[in-house]
Amino acid sequence: MTYNPPELRTVDVTRYVTPLREGGSLPALVEADDEFLYVLKFRGAGQGIKALIAELISGELARVLGFRVPELVFATLDEAFGRTEPDEEIQDLLRASEGLNLALHYLSGAITFDALVTTVDATLASQVVWLDCLITNVDRTPRNTNMLMWHKELWLIDHGASLYFHHAGYNWEEQAKRPFAQAKDHVLLPQATELESVDAAFKAILTPERIRAIVSLIPDAWLASPDTPFESVSEHRAVYSNFLESRVAHSDIFIKAAQHARQALI
Structure with a gap:
């Protein structure tokens, strides 16, 4: 039987809500154009794209094995986000992450x-x-x-x-x-x-x-x-x-x- 994994949705980030400082790569809570909240993993942070690849592969392997894993989505970050952020560290991160990133559906109250x-x-x-x-x-x-x-x-x-x-x-x-x-x-x-x-x-x-x-x-x-x-x-x-x-x-x-x-x- 042919296995077809679910295609990941692509969302556009519309609002930067807050950084999640406990993460080593400075993930952030963001809102997307589907009005859901996501934990965004930045391509410009830490280990960069390799960390996103690991997140994507490992998360979907876990899902097919039957584990509960938040939905993964591709998240597009527009260049405009880096212009208005007052924190210089976050501003640099946003600018380095323009384009396609990866995000996990935010589990509110977890x-x-x-x-x-x-x-x-x-x-x-x-x-x-x-x-x-x-x-x-x-x-x-x-x-x-x-x-x-x-x-x-x-x-x-x-x-x-x-x-x-x-x-x-x-x-x-x-x-x-x-x-x-x-x-x-x-x-x-x-x-x-x-x-x-x-x-x-x-x-x-x-x-x-x-x-x-x-x-x-x-x-x-x-x-x-x-x-x-x-x-x-x-x-x-x-x-x-x-x-x-x-x-x-x-x-x-x-x-x-x-x-x-x-x-x-x-």
Whole structure:
């Protein structure tokens, strides 16, 4: 059966509401022309477009695996925004981010997940750990869980720090077969007792066809950066698919490493 991921909507940012200072890349709460509020991730911030690519791929992988993830949209930022902002740091960020950015639907009233307050069952904990080992997400620790509780359900957010192989020369062949050492710091690792059964279920879902369909969502312009070592956009895009397909095929490597890390905790 052919898998067709949902096409991401594109919205125009109409109002800059407030910066969210807790984010390392200065995300902001904005309003768009559909009158919804979004958390905007700027192409001109921190790790730049690579963080947006990681957010897009990881968020849609999480969605196809059944996790609750805020809707992702492409968000166009007009050059006019940088002219009226009084804060020079934000003004520079806005000017560097003109064009296509990425945004997450704002979950009004959501609260940060706290492992001391909310208990996550073994299956869900194992699923989140498996996902983060796959995408090499270093940002799901007790100090910074990047999970929200909204209407009594767990939601996953902020995956811009994942897929860090693309910050290290794109040596994807080697990186794809490495264990995820940072699993030892994962906030849900102590409860992740069902990694093997989750592994079998998730590998059946993440077929090469589904992975490639998700990777196809990356805008060509985000892959055409002059500092990439690739001769074409298609070659660049294929690296992400190849990395993820190889990592899924060799998931036993990161599963065993996570299990060993968990044993060391208990």
